Amino acid sequence: MRTGVVAKVANLSQSVYERLCQVPKGKVTTYKALATACGTRAYRAVGKILSANPNIPRVPCHRVVMSDGRLGGYARGLAEKRRLLEAEGVTIVDGTIAEFERLRWRFD
DNA sequence: TATTTGACCAAGA
DNA sequence: ATCTTGGCCAAAT
Numbered sequence: 001m002r003t004g005v006v007a008k009v010a011n012l013s014q015s016v017y018e019r020l021c022q023v024p025k026g027k028v029t030t031y032k033a034l035a036t037a038c039g040t041r042a043y044r045a046v047g048k049i050l051s052a053n054p055n056i057p058r059v060p061c062h063r064v065v066m067s068d069g070r071l072g073g074y075a076r077g078l079a080e081k082r083r084l085l086e087a088e089g090v091t092i093v094d095g096t097i098a099e100f101e102r103l104r105w106r107f108d
Numbered sequence: 109t110a111t112t113t114g115a116c117c118a119a120g121a
Numbered sequence: 122a123t124c125t126t127g128g129c130c131a132a133a134t
Contacts, residue, residue: 012131031116035130045131047115052132054115066116073115081115112134121125 012040013049019107023063026088027105028097030067037107051075063088069100 015038023029031046038046050061054075062084066072071092074081082092091098 035116040130042130042132043116044114044129045116048113048132049115051115061115064115068117071115075115078115110134113132114130117127117129119126119128121123 012038012042012045013052015039016046016049017059020059020061020064022107023060023105025060026090026103028063028065028085028090028100028103029105029107030065031072032067033104033107034064047073063105065097065100069097071095071097 016034019034019037020029031043035041035043035046046064050059050064051073053059054061062074062081064072071078071081071085078095085092085097090103097103
């Protein structure tokens with residue numbers, strides 16, 4: 001049944017987490033890209049989903065940033081998010097991801 | 109069921 | 122450059 005095209009998902013959260021988990025270390029993605037990859041345009045809902053379950057270390061929520069390259073938000077605090085990203089080799093200058101376009105992860 | 113809200117986005121002023 | 126506005130769609134209330 002998966003035609004591989006749209007595959008709309010009732011459980012957006014599960015789809016979001018699944019996509020997010022495929023983002024490799026040292027790379028980042030955006031709320032919009034994530035939503036689009038899941039076949040939806042609910043950019044804001046994605047952020048809400050991530051905030052709903054931020055305690056899961058299995059899900060690298062810290063790799064999700066804004067389309068502008070800014071950090072966006074993090075339930076545990078932006079300082080923590082920044083630290084985690086930098087620990088993966090991502091440089092952040094004045095709250096913005098350096099080489100953002102280059103570090104962007106592309107979904108299939 | 110209807111209204112409000114949100115870890116957003118893009119375009120205007 | 123920053124600030125405001127309208128829009129987006131799923132989830133919470």
